[in-house]
Structure formats: structure tokens, C-alpha cells
Amino acid sequence: MSQHRSLKGASTIAAKRNVLKRFERVELLKKRGQWKEDQKVIGLPKTKPDV
Numbered sequence: 001m002s003q004h005r006s007l008k009g010a011s012t013i014a015a016k017r018n019v020l021k022r023f024e025r026v027e028l029l030k031k032r033g034q035w036k037e038d039q040k041v042i043g044l045p046k047t048k049p050d051v
Helices: 022-032
Strands: none
Touching: none
């Protein structure tokens, strides 16, 4: 019997994520120089992950 594709190991799942978590977006904005220290973390601009 074969194994269902959703039960494969985590090592085989290497899909590129197109949604970042809030802390990842803040880090990316800091790296790009678009983050101000007094800026709020709610209502961040949309960001695409680096390739």
C-alpha cells in the first residue's frame, strides 16, 4: 500500500513560502532599510520574500 502524499516527511517538503510571518517581515524591512524604530508592527506594508 502506498503512503498518502500529505504524510511524507518534512525533509521532502521544500516548497517556497510566499507568506511571511510578522517578525520575518520586520527583519526583511530592516535589511532593506525601510524600517523605522518608532514604526508600529501592525499594518506593515506587503513584502515579497527574497529569492
